[in-house]
């Protein structure tokens with residue numbers, strides 16, 4: 001809208017303003033000058049890499065917005081009612097409107113904060129909004145453990161009760177052959193642990209990641225701690241770049257940051273306390 005343009009113009013003007021020397025800089029020793037320059041350079045790079053959270057598009061995410069405020073379609077609202085979600089949790093409030101716009105997301109949120117709903121709701125909405133004529137695997141969700149994947153699968157299936165979206169689980173405990181047959185049916189959403197996912201990506205001749213449109217990395221810090229850095233990098237560089245990527249992590253370590261830089265495109269950073 002018109003006000004976005006005004007905002008842009010204002011920040012452009014700021015960036016061409018004559019730099020004013022800060023009084024603290026006068027007479028400071030050279031070494032700390034260099035250090036602060038490096039810090040500033042790093043801060044600028046970060047600013048350029050991450051998209052601002054409080055952009056005009058995101059004004060709909062207010063502190064007390066409800067699921068009804070997100071313009072979700074009826075089957076999704078019915079699904080939310082079926083699982084008993086009446087009000088969005090803080091991470092759901094922040095993530096759903098941004099994810100619906102197709103933007104990449106980095107979410108700092110702990111286990112139990114409602115992350116599953118935060119990414120499943122916009123995923124379902126996007127799948128319904130742009131249906132495919134033939135069955136195609138369109139979404140991959142990676143989680144550190146079998147238990148978390150199964151839990152996510154159960155919530156996702158329930159939320160999707162009033163849709164025809166299909167799901168599968170790729171986790172340890174099922175035979176690879178069995179899972180390959182499931183993958184051949186091209187379920188819309190694949191919920192997997194990184195080890196199993198990469199196993200199929202490398203070895204199942206009929207499985208292709210070329211059709212994937214959305215990738216979720218849930219509890220990315222734990223997957224990295226479990227030694228899956230190489231696998232995650234391979235996955236991030238193999239799935240088509242045109243995808244939407246959502247990464248959630250309780251902690252933001254250097255290795256998580258590295259992964260974000262490899263695999264995400266101007267993500268919106270979302271922080272919640274609980």
Ligand code: ADP
Nearest residue numbers: 085086087088089110111112113114115116117
């Ligand atoms: P996470 O993925 O962050 O670990 P979950 O998505 O599993 O968290 O949610 C944690 C718990 O909160 C689950 O029992 C889930 O059913 C419940 N929950 C999630 N979102 C809502 C909501 N909007 N309203 C009520 N309960 C919710």
